[in-house]
Amino acid sequence: MRVLGIETTCDETAVAVVSDRLGGDGGDILSNEVLSQIAQHAAYGGVVPEIAARAHIDSLDRLIVRALANAKVDLKDIDAIAAAAGPGLIGGVLVGLTAAKGLALALGKPFIAVNHLEAHALTARLTDHLEFPFIALLVSGGHTQLVAVRGVGDYRRLGSTVDDAAGEAFDKVAKMLGLPYPGGPQIEDLAQEGDSHRFDFPRPMVGRGGADFSLSGLKTAVRQEVLKIQTLTEQDKKDLAASFQAAIVDVIVDRVRGGIRLFSQSEGRPSGLVIGGGVGANGAIRRALTRLCAESGLRFISPPANLCSDNGAIIAWAGLERLKCGYTSDLGFAPRPRWPLDAVASGAHHGKA
Numbered sequence: 001m002r003v004l005g006i007e008t009t010c011d012e013t014a015v016a017v018v019s020d021r022l023g024g025d026g027g028d029i030l031s032n033e034v035l036s037q038i039a040q041h042a043a044y045g046g047v048v049p050e051i052a053a054r055a056h057i058d059s060l061d062r063l064i065v066r067a068l069a070n071a072k073v074d075l076k077d078i079d080a081i082a083a084a085a086g087p088g089l090i091g092g093v094l095v096g097l098t099a100a101k102g103l104a105l106a107l108g109k110p111f112i113a114v115n116h117l118e119a120h121a122l123t124a125r126l127t128d129h130l131e132f133p134f135i136a137l138l139v140s141g142g143h144t145q146l147v148a149v150r151g152v153g154d155y156r157r158l159g160s161t162v163d164d165a166a167g168e169a170f171d172k173v174a175k176m177l178g179l180p181y182p183g184g185p186q187i188e189d190l191a192q193e194g195d196s197h198r199f200d201f202p203r204p205m206v207g208r209g210g211a212d213f214s215l216s217g218l219k220t221a222v223r224q225e226v227l228k229i230q231t232l233t234e235q236d237k238k239d240l241a242a243s244f245q246a247a248i249v250d251v252i253v254d255r256v257r258g259g260i261r262l263f264s265q266s267e268g269r270p271s272g273l274v275i276g277g278g279v280g281a282n283g284a285i286r287r288a289l290t291r292l293c294a295e296s297g298l299r300f301i302s303p304p305a306n307l308c309s310d311n312g313a314i315i316a317w318a319g320l321e322r323l324k325c326g327y328t329s330d331l332g333f334a335p336r337p338r339w340p341l342d343a344v345a346s347g348a349h350h351g352k353a
Helices: 038-042 049-071 090-107 116-127 166-176 183-191 216-229 234-267 283-296 312-324 341-346
Strands: 002-007 012-020 027-036 080-086 111-115 134-139 144-151 154-160 273-276
Touching: 002 049, 002 090, 002 312, 012 049, 012 312, 027 049, 027 116, 027 312, 038 049, 049 090, 080 090, 080 116, 080 312, 090 111, 111 116, 111 312, 116 134, 116 144, 116 273, 116 312, 116 341, 134 234, 144 234, 154 234, 154 341, 166 183, 166 216, 166 234, 183 234, 183 283, 216 234, 234 283, 273 283
Parallel strands: 002 080, 080 111, 134 273
Antiparallel strands: 002 012, 012 027, 134 144, 144 154
């Protein structure tokens, strides 16, 4: 089967075609077209929803054509159309969702509304054919949570941030240091040349029970140091970046350790730990989780960086997984700026094909 996936939840317009493999051992990405809007938003230091939505409108049609051409398939060869229906910026989500519904209606093909978080959670099954159940750490600009992935559409949240998402913390600290948007990659680059022990930043929630995160206190601590120094030298910036990143890594490792304990108590032994979302491309976080999983005897799956950031391939794959389970969506499906992953488990918003 081949599914066309559309992603427009934030500042990347993306379209891909993905097929499954005979025998069910993962999938093949036939094309994966991504058009970033970083240049349009850089001047504002963050994503401007109105600009993002207009950019999606301007580029989505030609990206669909390009994705089909590079996959060497015609629209008639596509078995279903999937689109990220949330969570995300409502204007952008509406663009992709409307395009997908129009294609599905015109072609007489099934339409599948995909939860963007579900797509990140299922990516390891596309790349590594990971068996259920497993743990997914979803870390991005808008989300930081640990989820028990028990099956397609069957999720239980183990822990989530009580305030800021990890990606938001990276971007705001980068802004304090005068670094350009997006801040995550800038912080990681600077941190490689900094002293991670110079600033003793707090590790919120570390050592506590459960698997919830809290990052606003860490962000505030960085701001206080920046105000104290006043005029930052390049070395100050490197040391602040390194110390901040080290604190984030410690928090994530501790919280994931708590999530593994919670999972084991209720679900038994997980088949592995998966990381997804834009922050999942951070090398320091990946290395720390690789060590943690080695200690725990767990398989660690970190998809390629281009599949951690927003893209159409993961949407198409999630759509394909849902289609194989018999789940489709009706054309009245509404865009969801907020859509907790746990709610997918109820099946309340999807019908059986």
